[in-house]
Amino acid sequence: MRDTSEGKAYASSVAATTGPQAKPQRDESEGELRISPLFNDAFLWIFGRQESKGVTRAFTNAILHRAGLDQIGEVTELRADTASPGGIEMRTARTDVIIVSEEGAIINLEAQRERVNVNNKALFYSSKLLCEHTLKGVPDDYSKLPQVIVIMLVEGWKMFECDSFLSVGRIRWQHDDGFEDGSDRAVYVVAELDKVKKRYTANDEELATDEALAWLYLLADGYRDDHEMEQVMEQFDTIEEFAKRYKLAMGDPELKRAYERYFEERLEYNDRLHEGQRWAHEQGHKEGHREGRKQGRKEGRKEGRKEGLDDVTARMRELGYDENAIAAVLDGLEESTE
Secondary structure, three states, X not given: OOOOOOOOOEOOOOOOOOOOOOOOEEEOOOOEEEOOOOOHHHHHHHHOOHXXXXXXXXXXXXXXXXXXXXXXXXXXXXXXXXXXXXXOOOOOOOOOEEEXXXXXXXXXXXXXXXXXXXXXXXXXXXXXXXXXXOOOOOOOOHHHOOOEEEEEEEOOOOOOOOOOOEEEEOOEEEEOOEEEEOOOOEEEEEEEHHHHHHHOOOOOOHHHHOHHHHHHHHHHHOOOOOOOOHHHHHHOHHHHHHXXXXXXXXXXXXXXXXXXXXXXXXXXXXXXXXXXXXXHXXXXXXXXXXXXXXXXXXHHHHHHHHHHHHHHHHHHHHOOOOHHHHHHHHHHHHHHHO
């Protein structure tokens, strides 16, 4: 696949940071948790099942088209890694949804709600998938490597300062004449859902004309009811199918229990985090007081010695001592007080 778009922003390196994550939400009108479509178990339920092939292909093609990349044909393989990722503080590296197309492209859909270094994570997953789908041993022709596309759906923070909610990245070479594209065997697409959520509402006409935007809006805010998204579902049949699958997922008892556990775990984790921050603040405050008192005593002693030496100098001058004698006495006093 080749990039056919013009003026697309390439993803740049972003330092790994820690900070707030996408928070669980409780639907006050119904008195229960509203499960985000990007919650891991829900995301795998909607996009990672065999019966999801049509919905998953439609969503993937909408994103690829918006990113200026070739769309895929039939999905020949669809799998989701349902192994437990571990608790909030002990997560293991694993991919979410893997798609293999009839053209041989390998696409990794990732729901990224925890704040991590997305650049390095996408690089790791692309390398992992390239190795898994390449015959063992060194290939004779590296041009026959499969293409891996990692699509990261980022929620909870802003990754790039630009206004665009979709960014595309790949290997580039830099030389004196500028930049030149390198290999297209690993391509990265980052969709920032918070930008979509802040900029658009369900009534915006753009949602009915831009399929990728409509998908991202639903994933960012969650499907609520048919009436709210009626204009979108009239335009895109597969989005209506997504709505059905989302409602089915929300009725799954195991999924509800998993989200309740996640919700409670997140609250407990946040409480411990805030307690640790409060303790660190108090300790820093106390340490600052101690350091201030220590510095104050030191400055006080220094000022006292200076005043004492000034008095000695004035008295010796009154008694008629010359400056050499005064200097010798002051040097001796300085040594004795250090």
